[in-house]
Amino acid sequence: GAVVSQHPSRVICKSGTSVKIECRSLDFQATTMFWYRQFPKQSLMLMATSNEGSKATYEQGVEKDKFLINHASLTLSTLTVTSAHPEDSSFYICSARYFEREEQFFGPGTRLTVL
């Protein structure tokens, strides 16, 4: 099956710093990648949808200048949390798909803790 990796799996940073999370599709070309955030005991919240080579589409309420998304190739998307604050601490999960009708394959997630 399709495999999606994320790096790092866990990161702890100081308030005010920036953190980059990578999402890679290992055995397929992902035309679309999705970034989700999940707070404890809550459901997935879609943050943004990114298509290779174009700007990401952000969901309402998600600050695009704070959560920078780059989808430079068909196998790599990055999410940068800029000037992170403790309230940004969450579980960030990416997913990828290669056709519109196909299911999304999820990465293992990145647990971000901002001190």
Place this chain on the structure above:
Amino acid sequence: GQNIDQPTEMTATEGAIVQINCTYQTSGFNGLFWYQQHAGEAPTFLSYNVLDGLEEKGRFSSFLSRSKGYSYLLLKELQMKDSASYLCAVMDSNYQLIWGAGTKLIIKP
């Protein structure tokens, strides 16, 4: 607006059968997905239904009725490892996934 409803939590006994329901109202329909998510982990794909009827895959089956905007996930011969959250998601006319809040399934010995 778009809406996916599923129970917040369910409890079942090891070895038994449990049915998790999902009702939806979305702008268009291009299929319904069920995902399993263990605590602290990312979701994993379980099933996809786009036509009415029952899809069986081992101990798990998923049913869809498009006219009723209804689906269920049926888990048989429950095992302790089935304790997880089960997420229902519908793909709308723009091929975007609309997620339910998830059903936390607790399995008791």
